[in-house]
Amino acid sequence: MTNIWRAGLQRGGIELRHLLRNGKELSGHLTNVVVVLLVAAYVSDDVPGTRTPMAHLMLAGFAAYLLFQIGLINLPQTLVTEREEGTLLRLRATPGGIPAYLVAKCLLVVVVAVGTLAVLLATAALLVDGPLPHGPGDWLTLLWVTTLGLLAVVPLGAAVGAVLPNPREALALVMLPTMGLLFISGTVFPITSLPVPVQQVAAVFPLKWMAQGLRSALLPDTARTAEAAGSWELPMVALVLTAWAVLGFLLAVPLLRRAARRESGSHLSARHRKAVQSGALPS
Amino acid sequence: MKPEHTPAQTVVHARDVRMTYGAVDVLHGVDLDIHRGEVFALLGPNGAGKTTTVEILEGFRRRSAGEVSVLGTDPERGDDAWRGRIGLVLQSWRDHRRWRVAELLTHFATYYPDPRDPAELLALVGLTDQAARRVDRLSGGQRRRLDVALGIVGRPQLLFLDEPTTGFDPEARHEFHVLVERLARDEGVTVLLTTHDLVEAERLADRIAMLVGGRIRACGTPAELARRAAAQAEVRWTADDGTSRRERTADPSRLVWELHQQADGPIAGLEVRRPTLEDTYLHMVRREADGTGGYADDGADGADGDTGEGNTDKETQAA
Numbered sequence: 001m002t003n004i005w006r007a008g009l010q011r012g013g014i015e016l017r018h019l020l021r022n023g024k025e026l027s028g029h030l031t032n033v034v035v036v037l038l039v040a041a042y043v044s045d046d047v048p049g050t051r052t053p054m055a056h057l058m059l060a061g062f063a064a065y066l067l068f069q070i071g072l073i074n075l076p077q078t079l080v081t082e083r084e085e086g087t088l089l090r091l092r093a094t095p096g097g098i099p100a101y102l103v104a105k106c107l108l109v110v111v112v113a114v115g116t117l118a119v120l121l122a123t124a125a126l127l128v129d130g131p132l133p134h135g136p137g138d139w140l141t142l143l144w145v146t147t148l149g150l151l152a153v154v155p156l157g158a159a160v161g162a163v164l165p166n167p168r169e170a171l172a173l174v175m176l177p178t179m180g181l182l183f184i185s186g187t188v189f190p191i192t193s194l195p196v197p198v199q200q201v202a203a204v205f206p207l208k209w210m211a212q213g214l215r216s217a218l219l220p221d222t223a224r225t226a227e228a229a230g231s232w233e234l235p236m237v238a239l240v241l242t243a244w245a246v247l248g249f250l251l252a253v254p255l256l257r258r259a260a261r262r263e264s265g266s267h268l269s270a271r272h273r274k275a276v277q278s279g280a281l282p283s
Numbered sequence: 284m285k286p287e288h289t290p291a292q293t294v295v296h297a298r299d300v301r302m303t304y305g306a307v308d309v310l311h312g313v314d315l316d317i318h319r320g321e322v323f324a325l326l327g328p329n330g331a332g333k334t335t336t337v338e339i340l341e342g343f344r345r346r347s348a349g350e351v352s353v354l355g356t357d358p359e360r361g362d363d364a365w366r367g368r369i370g371l372v373l374q375s376w377r378d379h380r381r382w383r384v385a386e387l388l389t390h391f392a393t394y395y396p397d398p399r400d401p402a403e404l405l406a407l408v409g410l411t412d413q414a415a416r417r418v419d420r421l422s423g424g425q426r427r428r429l430d431v432a433l434g435i436v437g438r439p440q441l442l443f444l445d446e447p448t449t450g451f452d453p454e455a456r457h458e459f460h461v462l463v464e465r466l467a468r469d470e471g472v473t474v475l476l477t478t479h480d481l482v483e484a485e486r487l488a489d490r491i492a493m494l495v496g497g498r499i500r501a502c503g504t505p506a507e508l509a510r511r512a513a514a515q516a517e518v519r520w521t522a523d524d525g526t527s528r529r530e531r532t533a534d535p536s537r538l539v540w541e542l543h544q545q546a547d548g549p550i551a552g553l554e555v556r557r558p559t560l561e562d563t564y565l566h567m568v569r570r571e572a573d574g575t576g577g578y579a580d581d582g583a584d585g586a587d588g589d590t591g592e593g594n595t596d597k598e599t600q601a602a
Contacts, residue, residue, distance in 0.1 A: 018382070095395065096394055
């Protein structure tokens with residue numbers, strides 16, 4: 001058991017080092033931050049009905065979206081790619097390999113998420129007068145909303161990564177719904193400006209609640225008048241995110257198992273197809 | 284086939300293993316016994332059920348019926364300790380591309396209770412100079428040797444090699460064969476090799492099984508198989524009138540002796556061709572395609588008593 005943790009943490013550390021050395025992937029993460037900062041710098045009006053800058057609402061919303069993206073776009077893509085390359089199969093053939101893989105991926109996701117959030121909030125605060133939590137209560141809210149938000153999207157992302165066919169299609173299949181949610185969840189402009197049915201659809205998914213939770217941590221308390229309910233609805237944030245976390249875990253465990261099993265199956269079918277084509281098999 | 288070893292030394296034991304996908308029967312009752320320290324080759328055309336058989340033994344696939352024991356454990360119930368005693372080298376692995384060679388090997392050593400020293404292992408597979416290189420910058424042969432190193436880093440008692448030398452140049456292939464022989468001979472590792480390369484099978488394997496149409500059609504040492512499939516060697520020579528002659532016989536030495544006596548001197552163009560593993564293999568596969576049934580049931584060579592039935596006839600039928 002200790003061996004699994006050791007192998008998993010070592011694995012996570014090595015993958016993190018590869019990520020930091022890989023300019024392309026790292027700049028992908030940083031580009032997001034730069035785009036957000038540029039947009040925030042150009043928005044000058046206030047959130048309607050409050051004295052809170054619109055840029056602060058956007059920065060909090062984008063912080064939530066970046067967490068969402070790490071769990072539901074980056075993670076599934078990694079899983080699909082590593083499934084296709086045989087990483088999952090090799091670890092399945094290694095004693096303790098799959099648990100260590102999961103430990104490593106969790107470590108990686110947490111470090112990338114916290115790192116992205118820290119870079120975004122710190123650079124925003126320094127360069128565009130971005131928001132930061134006021135007092136220990138706000139910091140605590142930031143911590144639990146981030147944690148619960150990751151728990152809501154990471155297992156879900158793992159489940160998605162376990163079922164998506166291949167890396168090429170994976171991106172398209174995940175990108176569209178994620179971008180859709182970005183616009184209907186009140187991340188980049190107040191959700192109250194959207195029609196009520198759209199608000200209700202967004203309320204089913206975790207992104208709206210992650211953004212709302214982060215706004216409560218980052219924006220002054222007076223800004224809650226711009227919320228749909230006129231308050232931060234923190235109990236509801238906790239409830240919805242927990243529900244998604246539970247659902248994600250229930251889906252991810254069997255789907256990941258199935259994915260590891262099917263890896264050798266696809267191997268077989270690929271060979272089988274080749275055999276039929278070459279005429280070695282009566283079709 | 285007589286068991287040569289006591290059951291305690293049997294590493295792989297399979298009886299009447301069957302596999303059905305939907306309505307398609309892939310395996311019709313496979314029996315296998317592989318002994319400790321043996322290099323065992325499983326041959327057969329694509330689609331004969333080789334991969335299915337091997338994946339059942341590796342614990343990656345649930346059989347439909349039959350009895351299987353690998354290192355004393357049913358692979359379907361193999362735990363981590365059991366996994367640790369097995370090494371795998373698959374042909375389709377392209378994983379861990381960003382990792383450095385030594386980094387990857389050192390990492391995988393941490394999963395095993397008594398791993399090999401990664402540096403020694405790199406020397407063993409001839410990758411010491413590539414230790415700091417990224418995995419995706421290795422040549423095909425180097426990549427496969429790294430796969431072998433990863434397969435044996437945990438000191439497995441049983442090593443599965445799936446088409447290990449596909450895409451190797453002759454020198455790399457030779458080095459690989461020396462490595463496998465060393466593992467089997469010096470360390471008592473049991474090796475189950477699947478391959479299409481009959482020369483490789485003949486060179487490496489102590490015993491060979493031929494899987495055709497979901498059944499083991501023949502099993503034995505390369506020499507035994509060759510003898511059983513085409514018991515007649517072929518003798519070719521040029522007759523006095525200049526025509527080329529050939530005859531199949533179970534006793535080529537006697538035929539050549541008789542020819543010499545008749546000629547009372549040297550014989551032009553004399554050639555004695557012993558049956559090769561390839562003859563055996565093609566013979567077996569074509570019989571299956573002809574629907575004439577399994578070879579193993581024919582006994583030693585009874586059905587082939589007629590010298591007129593040569594390989595050329597078989598080729599015509601198969602075409």
